Amino acid sequence: MAESKLVAQSSKFGILPTGEQVLKYTLRNSNGLEIDLLEYGAYLSAIRVPVKKGGVIDVLLGYDDLQGYLDDKIYCGCVVGRVANRIGGAKFTLDGHTYNLDKNRGEVHLHAGYSGMNTLLWSSKVNGNSVQFSCVSPDGASGYPGEVRADLSYTLTNDNEIVLDYSANTSKKCPLNMTNHAYFNLQGGTETIYTHKLTLNSSKYTALDNNLVPNGEFIEVSGTPYDFTAGKLIGQDIASSNGGYDVNYCINDKVKHSKCDQLKLCAEVETSEISMSIFTDQVGVQFYSGNFLDPSKLGKKGVPFFKHQAFCLETQGYPNSVNQPAFPDTIVSPGQTYTHATLIQFKF
Numbered sequence: 001m002a003e004s005k006l007v008a009q010s011s012k013f014g015i016l017p018t019g020e021q022v023l024k025y026t027l028r029n030s031n032g033l034e035i036d037l038l039e040y041g042a043y044l045s046a047i048r049v050p051v052k053k054g055g056v057i058d059v060l061l062g063y064d065d066l067q068g069y070l071d072d073k074i075y076c077g078c079v080v081g082r083v084a085n086r087i088g089g090a091k092f093t094l095d096g097h098t099y100n101l102d103k104n105r106g107e108v109h110l111h112a113g114y115s116g117m118n119t120l121l122w123s124s125k126v127n128g129n130s131v132q133f134s135c136v137s138p139d140g141a142s143g144y145p146g147e148v149r150a151d152l153s154y155t156l157t158n159d160n161e162i163v164l165d166y167s168a169n170t171s172k173k174c175p176l177n178m179t180n181h182a183y184f185n186l187q188g189g190t191e192t193i194y195t196h197k198l199t200l201n202s203s204k205y206t207a208l209d210n211n212l213v214p215n216g217e218f219i220e221v222s223g224t225p226y227d228f229t230a231g232k233l234i235g236q237d238i239a240s241s242n243g244g245y246d247v248n249y250c251i252n253d254k255v256k257h258s259k260c261d262q263l264k265l266c267a268e269v270e271t272s273e274i275s276m277s278i279f280t281d282q283v284g285v286q287f288y289s290g291n292f293l294d295p296s297k298l299g300k301k302g303v304p305f306f307k308h309q310a311f312c313l314e315t316q317g318y319p320n321s322v323n324q325p326a327f328p329d330t331i332v333s334p335g336q337t338y339t340h341a342t343l344i345q346f347k348f
């Protein structure tokens, strides 16, 4: 695979309250596609797509400065780890021991709690057309057992692909289920995502309880507003989707990536200027239509966020797997390595 040309190795992005410096990386490929990455929270903070009609569209929500990311409560492009999405009752039992986790959304644990990997300053290095981030999540972080050493590399190719490779090891048996929480709007975010056409390679999703926690059951999408198998505008049935979409779709093992059998096509999104395909080796993808985006919070250029401004497609193991024995296992033991690969391809 041809390598992208690295235009800017790094620039200073800001200083943390601890006095530590945070670097921002920019990768640019031969087609002019650029991504920005932050050492703090391993954020993917911008994807600038040069479009045919001229100009560049930044397809990600984010903030202008480090303070915006420090204050971020919506996981606006960061890594989520150790465990993505909700854990019911904010607890789980492993080998007879019950672990109580941070309750950071009512009675529920969301996106790894208060001390998730999104709150860490990651170390970083550039390797060809990749930036490799590493962090250590201490034993007991947010209530989880084991010291976890995690790596996440972002690679930009000249095929306009962004590849996210996660790996992690633990000193004690624990659940691991990492994702990235980028908010996309392929039109730049001035309007809602309603005219984006979404296709999901999924015929069922994990059913939720009243706290949006998967209860172990599955729901077939056929004949419901949740059916994106044939592709439709996100806005078409959103009014019948309980305030917007926020469920984990189970990915059908159907279309493989042409260069990598492990990666399955999970989603495609199209607008008149840009299309985006997501491939992953994970079993699920959270389609979240930005239902809780809040206009009292300001994003890039000081512009307020608004409901349904952006969507997330968070590739993952099924949420709450640790409490649902029938779901694919997310437990990792010492000596094992957790891995996750997701590839996002742009056409423009």
Ligand code: BGC
Pocket: 073, 074, 075, 085, 111, 212, 246, 247, 286, 288, 292, 312, 314
């Ligand atoms: C969850 C939403 C949550 C959002 C931001 C998504 O992954 O499914 O329920 O509000 O993240 O925290």
